[in-house]
Amino acid sequence: xxxxxxxxxxxxxxxxxxxxxxxxxxxxxxxxxxxxxxxxxxxxxxxxxxxxxxxxxxxxxxxxxxxxxxxxxxxxxxxxxxxxxxxxxxxxxxxxxxxxxxxxxxxxxxxxxxxxxxxxxxxxxxxxxxxxxxxxxxxxxxxxxxxxxxxxxxxxxxxxxxxxxxxxxxxxxxxxxxxxxxxxxxxxxxxxxxxxxxxxxxxxxxxxxxxxxxxxxxxxxxxxxxxxxxxxxxxxxxxxxxxxxxxxxxxxxxxxxxxxxxxxxxxxxxxxxxxxxxxxxxxxxxxxxxxxxxxxxxxxxxxxxxxxxxxxxxxxxxxxxxxxxxxxxxxxxxxxxxxxxxxxxxxxxxxxxxxxxxxxxxxxxxxxxxxxxxxxxxxxxxxxxxxxxxxxxxxxxxxxxxxxxxxxxxxxxxxxxxxxxxxxxxxxxxxxxxxxxx
Numbered sequence: 030x031x032x033x034x035x036x037x038x039x040x041x042x043x044x045x046x047x048x049x050x051x052x053x054x055x056x057x058x059x060x061x062x063x064x065x066x067x068x069x070x071x072x073x074x075x076x077x078x079x080x081x082x083x084x085x086x087x088x089x090x091x092x093x094x095x096x097x098x099x100x101x102x103x104x105x106x107x108x109x110x111x112x113x114x115x116x117x118x119x120x121x122x123x124x125x126x127x128x129x130x131x132x133x134x135x136x137x138x139x140x141x142x143x144x145x146x147x148x149x150x151x152x153x154x155x156x157x158x159x160x161x162x163x164x165x166x167x168x169x170x171x172x173x174x175x176x177x178x179x180x181x182x183x184x185x186x187x188x189x190x191x192x193x194x195x196x197x198x199x200x201x202x203x204x205x206x207x208x209x210x211x212x213x214x215x216x217x218x219x220x221x222x223x224x225x226x227x228x229x230x231x232x233x234x235x236x237x238x239x240x241x242x243x244x245x246x247x248x249x250x251x252x253x254x255x256x257x258x259x260x261x262x263x264x265x266x267x268x269x270x271x272x273x274x275x276x277x278x279x280x281x282x283x284x285x286x287x288x289x290x291x292x293x294x295x296x297x298x299x300x301x302x303x304x305x306x307x308x309x310x311x312x313x314x315x316x317x318x319x320x321x322x323x324x325x326x327x328x329x330x331x332x333x334x335x336x337x338x339x340x341x342x343x344x345x346x347x348x349x350x351x352x353x354x355x356x357x358x359x360x361x362x363x364x365x366x367x368x369x370x371x372x373x374x375x376x377x378x379x380x381x382x383x384x385x386x387x388x389x390x391x392x393x394x395x396x397x398x399x400x401x402x403x404x405x406x407x408x409x410x411x412x413x414x415x416x417x418x419x420x421x422x423x424x425x426x427x428x429x430x431x432x433x434x435x436x437x438x439x440x441x442x443x444x445x446x447x448x449x450x451x452x453x454x455x456x457x458x459x460x461x462x463x464x465x466x467x
Contacts, residue, residue, distance in 0.1 A: 079450055079451060079452050080441060080444040080445065080449075080451050080452070081441065081451070081452045081453075081454060082402075082404070082438045082439075082440060082441035082442070082444065082445060082451050082452070082453055082454075083438070083439050083440035083441060083453070083454055083455070083456035084404050084436040084437060084438055084439060084453045084454070084455065084456060085387070085388065085391070085436065085437060085439050085455070085456040086433075086434055086435065086436050086437075087385050087386065087387050087427065087431050087432070087433055087434065087435045087436075087437060088385070088386050088387075088433070089383045089384065089385055089386070089433050090383075090384055090386055091380055091381065091382050091383065091384065092380070092381055092384045092386070092419070092421065092426065093377045093379070093380050093381070094377070094378055094379040094380065094381045094419065095375050095376065095377050095378065095419060096306070096375065096376055096377075096378045097326075097373050097374070097375045098300045098301070098302065098373065098374050098375075099300070099301075099371065099372075099373055100298040100299060100300045100325070100357070100371070100372050100373060100374045101298070101299050101369070101370075101371060102296055102297065102298055102299075102366055102367065102368055102369065102370040102371075102372060103291075103296070103297045103298075103299060103368045103369075104266065104267075104291030104292050104293050104296065104297065104368050105292050105293070105294075105295050105296060105297050105358065106264060106266070106291065106292040107289060107290075107291045107292075107368070108262075108263050108264055108266070108289065108290045108291070109286040109289055110135065110136075110260060110262070110263075110286055110287045110288045110289065110290060111281070111283065111286045111287060112138065112257075112260065112279040112280050112281060112283060112287060113254075113257040113281060114138065114143065114254050114257045114258060114280065114281070115278070115279070115280030115281065115282075116138040116139050116140075116142065116143070116258060116278070116279065116280070117138065117139045117276065117277070117278055117279075118136060118137070118138055118139075118273055118274070118275050118276065118277050118278075118279050118287075119137055119138065119139050119275060119276075120136065120137035120275065121135070121136055121137075121271055121275055122134045122135060122136065122137065123135045123136075123262075123268050124268075125268060125269065125270050125271055125288075126267065126268065126269070126270075127267070127268060128265070128266070128267055128268075128364065129262045129265070129266065129267075129268045129290060130262065130265050131262055131263065131264050131265050132261050132262065133261060133262045134259055134260070134261050135260050135261060135262055135268065135287075135288065135290075136260040136271075136273075136287055136288075137258065137259055137260070138257075138258040138259075138260070138279065139258070140255055140258040140259075143251065143254045143255040143257075143258055144255060146251045146254065146255075147248070147251035147252055147254075147255050149251070150244070150247045150248040150250070150251040150252075151248055151251075153244045153247060153248070154241070154244035154245055154247070154248045156244070157237065157240040157241040157243070157244040157245075158241055158244075160237045160240060160241075161234065161237035161238055161240070161241050163237075164230065164233040164234040164236075164237040165234055165237075167230045167233065168227065168230035168231055168233070168234050170230075171223065171226040171227040171229075171230040172227055172230075174223050174226070175220065175223035175224055175226070175227050178216065178219045178220045178222075178223045179220050179223075181216045181219065182213070182216035182217055182219070182220045184216075185209075185212045185213040185215070185216035185217075186213055186216075188209050188212065188213070189209040189210060189212070189213040191209075192205055192206050192209040193206065193209075260287065262290050263290070264290060264292055265292065266290040266291045266292040266293065267290065267291055267293055267364055267367075268288055268289075268290050269288050269289040269290070269291070270288065271287065271288050272285045272286060272287055272288060273285070273287050291368055293361050293364040293366065293367065293368070294360065294361040294362060294364060295337075295358040295359055295360050295361055296358070296359055296361040296366045296368075297340065297356050297357070297358060297359075298323075298325060298337065298356070298357045298358075298359060298372060298374050299354050299355070299356055300354070300355045300356075300357065300374050301347075301350065301352035301353070301354060301355075302342075302352060302353050302354075302355045303351065303352055304346055304351050304352065304353065307342070307346075307353050307355070310378075320338075320339075321339075321376050321377055321378075322336040322337070322338070322376075322377075323336060323337040323338065323339065323357050323359070323374055323375070323376050324336060324337075324374070324375040324376070325337060325359050325372050325373070325374060325375075326372060326373040326374075326375060327366075327370075327372050328370065328371060328372065333359060333366070333372075335359055335360040335361070335362075336359075337357045337358055337359035337360075337374070338357065338358055339355070339356075339357055340356040340357055340358045341355075341356050342354070342355045342356075343355070343356075357374055381418075381426070384418070384426045385426060385427045385431055385432075385433060386424045386425070386426055386427070387401065387424065387425060387427060387431070387437050388423060388424060388425075388437075388439050388456075389420060389423055389424060389425045390423070390439055390440075390442075391437045391438060391439045391442065392415070392417070392425060393442060398414060399414065399415050399416070399417050400412050400413060400414050400415065401413055401415055401430070401431065401437045401438070402437060402438040402442055402445050403431070403435050403436065403437055403438075404436045404437070404438060404451060404453050405436075407450075408450055408451055408452065408453055409448065409449070409450055409451075410438070410445045410446065410447060410448065410449045410450075410451055411447060411448070412446075412447040413430050413431070414430055415427050415428075415429065415430030415431055416428040416429040416430060436453065438451075438453075439456040440456060
């Protein structure tokens with residue numbers, strides 16, 4: 030081709046490279062191979078180094094044994110507030126969730142129908158009193174008439190005796206005697222009639238008195254029904270959500286309560302205790318109430334700052350679950366704890382002598398299996414499966430798998446394998462607990 034133009038090389042032609050250029054071109058690949066060889070040697074030398082781990086001995090201590098149960102919280106007193114009369118709800122005078130006092134007005138039912146009923150009952154009572162007064166007056170009048178008739182009868186009897194004496198002496202005529210007899214009989218009949226009138230008046234008074242009593246009872250019932258339209262809290266506590274809204278028709282037949290007021294200080298914790306545990310505790314305490322202090326562990330893992338006490342056990346065992354409900358009382362200043370919360374109740378039930386303790390951080394867990402790395406006297410590692418007991422303050426008791434004095438790996442546990450040789454240094458653990466806090 031012409032000078033100054035690029036020369037095209039066909040695929041069939043070879044590219045000619047000078048010998049000296051070939052050597053320079055291969056040098057970079059040579060240095061790369063040397064670097065890789067150096068890295069391989071470094072990795073090989075690192076793999077043969079002995080890892081350093083921190084170890085501590087398993088120690089024995091007398092530690093308390095605690096029982097722990099799931100509990101449900103509830104108010105010590107829960108008052109269901111229901112309407113005792115039927116009417117329309119016109120006012121809600123409390124804020125849901127607030128602390129209310131005994132006697133504080135919560136809700137108001139329309140009082141107008143009950144006020145009218147009270148007025149009617151009051152009028153009926155006054156009418157019954159008026160009727161009673163009238164009956165009493167008629168009774169007094171009948172008694173006065175009876176006294177007058179009895180006086181006239183006494184006069185007629187005396188006159189008859191006198192006429193009879195004179196008739197025997199034939200000093201009066203037969204007609205005078207007959208008139209005296211008729212007058213006495215008439216006076217006696219009048220006395221009998223007035224006595225009947227007095228008895229009838231007394232019966233009228235008794236009926237009127239009964240009517241007054243009935244009217245008084247109706248008036249008191251109307252007054253009571255009127256008072257029921259103002260619904261107050263029966264105790265100090267926290268008021269719950271209102272189940273009925275303003276404008277609803279409420280009454281004794283309503284399916285739901287209007288609201289609930291609960292006393293939360295102290296608060297109850299209900300624990301379903303198994304029948305076996307219940308019998309064991311009752312036999313140990315010889316049937317007396319348990320006096321051990323109780324701890325309440327909340328859902329976030331913290332412990333309620335106020336210890337509780339055993340309150341009572343239910344009267345029977347639940348046949349479906351085989352448990353008996355046991356109640357404990359815990360002080361609850363500020364009403365922080367609320368009904369319906371779940372917690373755990375813990376109580377010391379025994380003291381375990383010479384329990385074997387290791388730090389919790391020395392335990393490896395895989396799919397529910399617990400293992401520890403034990404370092405022998407010649408610094409060789411053996412992985413052992415252990416059975417754990419109670420956990421407390423960063424320590425855990427070991428039931429099986431370890432012996433007193435065994436050294437376990439605490440720091441560097443992720444670097445060891447079974448059968449590996451390690452370099453061990455002492456680990457400074459915290460003081461073993463005398464009782465758990467969490």
